[in-house]
Amino acid sequence: MTLTFKARDVPDGGMHTFELGEQKVLVTRDGDEVRAFDALCPHAGADLGQGVRCGARIVCPWHHATFHAGDGSLIEPPALEGLKQYRVKRDGESLSVELNEEIKPPAPRPSHDDHHTVIVGGGAAGFMAAQTLRDGGYAGKVTMLSAENRAPYDRTALSKGYLGGRRPADRLALGGADWAQDNDIDLREGVKVSGLDRDAREVQLGGETLGFDTVIVATGATPNTLNIPGAELGGQYHLRSFHDAEVLKAAAQGKNVVIIGSSFIGLEAASSLAQSAASVTVIGLDAEIMGRAVTPKVGRAIRKLHEDNGVKFHLDARVTAIEGSGKAEAVCLKSGESVRADLVLLGIGVKPNSGLLSDLANDRGAVPVNAELLAAPGVYAVGDIALTPTVLGEMRVEHWRVALQEGMTAAQSILESSGLEPMDRRVPFFWTQQHGKSLRYVGHAESLDDTHLWGNLDELEFIEFAFKDGLAVAASGMGMDKDLAAFEELLRLGRAPGADEIRQGAFSLAERLRGN
Structure with a gap:
């Protein structure tokens, strides 16, 4: 044609x-x-x-x-x-x-023939590091050590497409079913790494040691657990791994599901399970859903979307106990209410798995790195454990796209790539999909005390800006995709509009980006 x-x-x-x-x-x-x-x-x-x-x-x-x-x-x-x-x-x-x-793009010139890179972790950051190394001509050995008994997969699809039955398991693999073989990656699944000797440049695997020239630590995070009476009862689930999602999907069919946590994972799961469960109830500690990312008025609009699809809410609520005989049967609240539960999903945050670099980590478990993701000579820390410089300052970000960015950056650093885009020139971004609607979030705001909204919340077509020192540092929105994409570029370039200008009324951010 x-x-x-x-x-x-x-x-x-x-x-x-x-x-x-x-x-x-x-x-x-x-x-x-x-x-x-x-x-x-x-x-x-x-x-x-x-x-x-x-x-x-x-x-x-x-x-x-x-x-x-x-x-x-x-x-x-x-x-x-x-x-x-x-x-x-x-x-x-x-x-x-x-x-x-x-x-066809020209083949990259082979390099690093006698080099060995070990990647500890088989998630997004580890996958992207390995992929970028091979795409960039890395001819040395790449070993990936994954704690899961599964090749790298799209974790974002677990709470979105997979739980809701729209994305089958065989379409979750990153890079395809034969990715590791096709890219000459020595993928070792179900491996527990017990230690990392930076001076000797060795990874310890129980009784085996594995030498490296560079190591990329991409160990991710572990879901938080409850510390209340009944926390030991069965019928309580996390949603972090494919195994978690597989078990939860089967168990939730026709059951009364209670989700503890009103942030993104919990709400995505609520959206996905609403069609197959007998009921879905979300319990949130905050007064409104997604309280750390959006203002209460935006949270209310998105909560209404859930309620219109049958999801129930208990907000500003503290869980005091899980009750049941051998397994969870009810969730008890400080108010005295008891919510019937055939199963409970915990979506109460995660903590970084930074044990291999614990001597470098801060008191919150985050490992400081430079703009190329180096934590120490020959040692890169990426993904959920990394405290990384961005265009908005240093932060630890748990989002999928950021993990991919960090894996790519670490690999380009190893390759000494002329196209290296360091992390301090990149902008955090994530998205969430709930009941067929996508909320996208650009940048990062420590506080929502100073905000302004364009658009119509009733129609779920809006952008909400958050400001710091008179400048927009974050924007979230639905139905205004081009402007949000333009806002990310404006942040990257240091050209984000000021609060006073935004408050004067809506204008095209895409036109602003073009210089008009």
């Missing part, structure tokens, strides 16, 4: 999506330079033409994967690969793209 168009159909310095039958082609133009790519983001299929372009960066409107406008290469996850690029031909004023003429 052939796409034909005129150069003037694409704005200079911009991009445009063309439809060709059932396919979509994204075309970028910079003066006389015109390039063509697959228009659908390889992460979740969003039309990239509905996103934003910022210089050489093409930003996906949904989950903010970012690609290079010159060659389609991956700049920012959660996509795991770049875009297919097609050859563009010129005939006078007309341009054409043949979809069977793909431009």
